[in-house]
Amino acid sequence: METRKIATRDGFGEAIVEAGKKNPNVLVVDIDIGKSCKTAAFHKELPDQYLNVGIAEQNGAGVAAGLATCGKIPFVVTYAAFGSMRICEMIRQEICYPNLNVKIACSHGGLTPANDGASHQAIEDMGIMRTLPNMTVIMPADYYAAKALVKAAAEFEGPVYLRFTRDAIPVIYDENETFEIGKAKKLSDGDDVAIIANGDTVRLALEAAQQLREKGIGARVVDMHTIKPLDVNCVNTCIEQVGKIITVEDHNILNGLGSAVAEVIAEAGKGKLKRIGVQDQFGQSAPYERLLEMNGITVENIVAQAEKLLK
């Protein structure tokens, strides 16, 4: 069966229009990559709620903070590499410290800006954002998850970092699926191994679980779309009921989803963990699937690691 594929940045582009129509305080602050980040429809339909501050990310963050003090809900829209690292300290000082209602909405998360090369591949962003007090960090797993979580972020009071894929990725959810910020979604049952993933890697986890099932191994799949606040109850349930956990992410294995889950496991004092993710190395210009392969972010590796954990 041919799977439908849509980039999650497209989900953002559609949902932000809906959010803006529902609440006129929702604004887009573009940094001259709006067309790429899918804000063109918002610009066209809601011109009075649209700003473009030029190629000036730092200023974009500050302007958004000032707008938020006046009751606006600005979405600063850029690429993940810039939205997390170029403006990290502005987000810390002017958005997270005063706990302002600003959203940083980033396309090109992880290795998905594949042929753009390492400069545009954000493999550190979620980890960096996760260490900022008051920040919420989200990566939706597909188009429908992106739409739902963008709308949830618009209604959530406080700073949120949202990360989307540049490339089209398979649709795994139904359009009526509901999502709650900070609440993980269990997508398949199984008590032999738990695969906790986020973003595009959720579909890899689902495929791996299918293959494991054919081998008689029950794999539980969890979509941890919010890595901060982490759904600690969900991780603890996995520890109690399954014990063996694999994390999968399109992010450096340092400080992202795998690290967040490892923190819970370490403090629980039980459970076994294998982290799959970018191997603390920069990417390069190459097809996205190849970049994932180079880092072992594949269905085959998830299956292999699951079998290894169960030995």
Added chain:
Amino acid sequence: MDRKELIQLKNKATELRIRIVDMIWKAQSGHPGGSLSVADFMTACYFKYMNVDPANPRWADRDRFVLSKGHVCPAQYAALAMKGFFPLEVLDTLRKEGSPLQGHPSMNKCPGIDISTGSLGQGLACAVGMALAGKMDKKDYRVFAAVGDGECNEGEIWEACGTAHKYKLDNLVVFVDWNNLQLDGTCEEIMPPVNLARKFEAFGFEVFECDGNDMAQLVEVMDKALASKNGLPKCIVGKTVKGKGVSYMENVCGWHGTAPNDAQYQQAMEELNALYIKEEA
């Protein structure tokens, strides 16, 4: 402005300076030099121009003040206390554990602070955001921002200027506290400012220049800046003296972030108290 009002404003500035030195002496920590150089602009804003309500610090229609050079917050804290945002005794808690008066301003701890600042270069963009919101909502509040000359080394200042110009923010007044001293030395030594007034002009501002420690001149240019509704954001480049009012601090780089000792405090109090002008009947 009549002579009586001018004298009242000058005396307010003197009181502000006394409170600045007093709180930094009590804290034995803080930044007196820049607090004293910006004191006259701060006084003019809070005691002549700004429409604020101490009983309702987050009143939506208030004028905003952004202290982009956040380290000189003793000047703003003194103004807020004198205005009635919190009791004057609170000034004695500057930089102490649990105090609303953090070493750099925190909007969620201190009433009257419109945005947290302290990392240089960032406040002006926030002020631009506030002015933009005012234009979007068709409100007539104004946004006043104070930036340092050294702070203008930061690129984000100039990014923010671009946005202020693009969105025609004539409700924004930026005061450049040109005291010509940075932490490590003079502006010329550290990073020559070349010509701040022309720079702001080139970035699309309507620029006014004055002696930023001369209340009569300040009021004259502030009146002009606020009356000008031509779509251009306003910039006042105020030539100031770092440490103004305390002889041994004036133009001395070392007083950027040092607290006076007891003897120095006594001398400062004598010198500052001598600045009060007797009001005419």
